[in-house]
Amino acid sequence: MRIAMVGTGYVGLVSGVCFSEFGVDVICVDKIREKIEALSSGEIPIYEPGLEELVRANAGSGRLTFSNDLGSAVxxxxxxxxxxxxxxxxxxxxADLSYVYAAAEEIAGSLVGRTVIVTKSTVPVGTGDEIERRIVKTRPDLKPGRDFDVVSNPEFLREGSAIEDFMRPDRIVVGAHSDYARDVLRKLYRPLFLRDTPVLFTDRCTAELTKYASNAFLATKITFINEIANLCEAVGADVQDVARGMGLDGRIGSKFLHAGPGFGGSCFPKDAAALARTGEDFGSPLQIVNTVMAVNTGRRAQMADKVIAACGGQIRGKKIAILGLTFKPNTDDIRDAPSLDIISALQAAGARISAYDPVGMVAAKGHVADVSWGNSAYDILGGAAALVIITEWNEFRALDLARIKSLMAAPLIVDLRNIYRLAEMREEGIRYVSVGRPEIEQ
Ligand SMILES: NC(=O)c1ccc[n+]([C@@H]2O[C@H](COP(=O)([O-])OP(=O)(O)OC[C@H]3O[C@@H](n4cnc5c(N)ncnc54)[C@H](O)[C@@H]3O)[C@@H](O)[C@H]2O)c1
Structure with missing residues (x-):
């Protein structure tokens, strides 16, 4: 089998390399010349655990190649x-579909022999139909179901565990309208079929909607537990225990019940918004999704207010040290990360910000200004009035608390990810403010 992957970003690169690992010949295409040049010389443009080794192995075997030339690749x-x-x-x-349609039209120009065009990008209901129309408009000689097939195969991988997610997915969703297309997808995913991965074959529109419904539901779970965390703070309950008590119920499940600074990243915010717009367009409003978005947007200001309140109600001239900038650990992705809004709000209230992230600082520098960047967690702490943990990187889970205490103006940790136990802060004599849990006084 031979495939082309158009778009070599977080999803395209991971999917491409994983298919080549399955034994498929893959050519990854991107319009950014530097990206392709870097990949061709063995450099990986994104941070994703395990990716570099897998790219190297598959490029070395000759099954994975990179190109800027979409025409000859497809x-x-x-x-x-x-x-x-x-x-x-x-x-x-x-959803801005201009990149999808531009790619589809470019692909159409170069199709030779029956080809299955698979949308892996997250696209609203009806996009597959429009792709089909545009291909026929570009190439009136081509007939759907005879010369080409348009399939929806949404991707559910998570940045930070993308390879594992692709190789061992909970399910594969395929929206296809011909036996030929279903058969090609079956062959491409053969190793996963052999492993009995659940595969849902459905129509295109259902597949497209399944992806949005999944992301919106996960965003809802996060937002729900965040509101419960607020209530826990008001009544003196502990959200960790509430979440555990809920999550042990098999109907609910424990995942995505971690209270924190709200969802961010390149998918949930934009996908929730796009789903809400689809609901409006089709006269079927999604009130829950609209509320989730509004609550989540407000969450970032709430987190900045939490820091300000912990600092005694005002932070003008004070130094606030931020640990973690990416929207989650194990990625360098900074798109729509809560840290960016929280930092801006703290700066607007007069704080001086120092920050450290293991891999996210390069990207963050393009989004926030006037930040003093450090080389380690301890490097940013000198004279700080508060240490704020925004992203739960593993290296932040076992900080030397005595050292932190000695470096800060006053030992105050505001932990927006609840990665420490209350007892250890109490023992160490650090004032500790977390999310949905009782405050520990110094
Ligand atoms: N990032 C995730 O975790 C994730 C997970 C599931 C689904 N998705 C979805 O997958 C899609 C891609 O997301 P991403 O995060 O990989 O995006 P990305 O921005 O990292 O990558 C997209 C790439 O496509 C390239 N590109 C755009 N137009 C092109 C064209 N005409 N020809 C060749 N290359 C072109 C861009 O240069 C870029 O490198 C989105 O729809 C997203 O919602 C993302």
Whole structure:
């Protein structure tokens, strides 16, 4: 089998390398020349655990190659995957499909032999139909179901564990309208079929909606536990125990019940917005999703207020040290990370910010200004009025608390990820403010 992956970002690169690991010949295409040059010389443009080794092994075997030339890459392939970005359209929250359609039209120009065009990007209901229309408009000689097939195969991988998620997914969703297309997808995912991975074959529109419904549901779970955390603080309960008590119920499940600074990243915010817009467009409003977005947006200001309150109600001129900038650990992705809004709000209230993140600082520098960047967690602490943990990188889970105490102006940790036990802070004599749990006084 031979495929082309159009768009070599977080999803395209991981999917491409994993398919080549399955034994498929893969050519990854991107329009950014430097990205392809870097990949061709063995450099990995993103941080994703395990990716570098897998790219090296598969490129070395000759099964994985990289190109800027979409035309020659897609001709004579069994399938072409579209894995380009679908950001929020400025102003209205609809998914911006311009990259998807541009890619589809470019692909159409170079199709040779029956080819399955697979949308891996997250795209709203009806996008597959529009791709089909545009391909026919670009190439009136091509007929759907005879010369090409358009399939929806949404991707559910998570940054930070992307390879494991791709190799061992909970399920594969395929929205296809022909036996030929279903068969090509079955062959491509053969190793996963052999492992009895659940596969849902459905129609295109259902597959497209399944991805949005999944992301919106997970965003809802996060937002729900965050509101419960607020209530825990008001009544003196502990959200960790509430979440555990809820999560042990098999109908609820323990995942995505971690109270924190709200969801961010390149998917949940834009996908929730796009789903809400789809609901409006089709006269079927999604009130829960709209509320989730509003609550989550307010969450970032709430977290900044929490820091200010912990510092005695004002932070003008005070130094606040921030640990963790990426929207979650094990990625360098900073897109729509809560840290960016929290830092801006603290700066607006007059704080001086120092910050450290194991891999996210390069990207963060393009989003926040006037930050003093450190080389380690301890490097940013000198004279700080508060240490704020925003992303739960493993290296922040076992900090030397005595050292922290000696470096700070006053020992105060505001932990927005609840990664420490209350008892250890009490023992160490550190004032500790976390999310949905009782405060520990010094
Ligand atoms: N990042 C995730 O965790 C994740 C998970 C599941 C689904 N998705 C979805 O997958 C899609 C891609 O997301 P991503 O995070 O990988 O995006 P990304 O921005 O990291 O990568 C997209 C790539 O596509 C390239 N591109 C755009 N137009 C092109 C064209 N015409 N030809 C060649 N290359 C082109 C861009 O240069 C970029 O490198 C989105 O729809 C996203 O919602 C993302």
């Amino acid at each position: 001709s004579d392939t069994d399938a072409v995957f579209i894995a380009v970005g679908t950001p929020s359209r400025r102003g209205d929250g609809h």
